[in-house]
Amino acid sequence: MADKKLPVHIGIIMDGNGRWAQNLGKPRSFGHQEGLKTAKKIALAALNAGIKYLSLYVFSTENWKRTEEEVSFLMHLIKSHLKAEYDFYKENQIRVLHSGDLAKLPKEIQKEITDVTETTSSFDKLSVNLAINYGGRDEIIRAVNRWKNNLSSAGDLAESDLKKYLDLPDVPDPDLIIRTAGDLRLSNFLLWESAYSEFYFSKKLWPEWTEEDFNDAIRDYMTRDRKFGALYDRKKNE
DSSP states (O other), rough: OTTTTTTTTTEOOOOOOOHHHTTOOHHHHHHHHHHHHHHHHHHHHEEEEEETTEEEEEEEETTGGHHHHHHHHHHHHHHHHHHHHHHHHHHHHHEEEEESSSGSSSHHHHHHHHHHHTTTTTTTTTEEEEEEEOHHHHHHHHHHHHHTTTOOOOOOOOOOHHHTTSSSSSSSOSSSSEEEETTTTTSSTTTTTTTTTTEEOOEEEEEEOOOHHHHHHHHHHHHHOOOTOOOOOOHHHH
């Protein structure tokens, strides 16, 4: 799918795991397990499509409000997945990144995230950013606090200054953000980075998603004219 308009970075709000399971008369935990399988499948689809960065909204700062049972299961799933999938990352040369407040996660999960990001740091085919304990507003507040704590000269905070203190300052902003399961909102995902992202909404629940669904989203994106606030010169961009 090589093309000059191919998105470099795609973010996905993977919504609908619990509803999918409940529709089948199964517990929400079953939906999260299937959602994990889908995430792995879509990571391969991104790799095959030539995407360089894929951000997956795994666990938000608001998800702590869910039942203790569901949160505990999700933490267990995250921990076991990170450790168990190293061969998958190595075989496909997938670099794992993390965005979110690492310090407020359980110690054992902090260790797993640190280990996998360090171990895969040299892989260069696809970078998968796992947004775990992530919230867009929280990221901006943490970035401002980091800037204040590292302030070396007086002056007003500039946009370029703040960007340096975001969780992943070297990762380009997402060109495309996908949300599954029918809701039409960002839910606190990559608020700063998505200022000029294109959006694609799907009614299909996340465990139902296939490589073809992912490619459909990319094809839809490639039909759009991105202006970034300026007038679009069609002849120049053909």
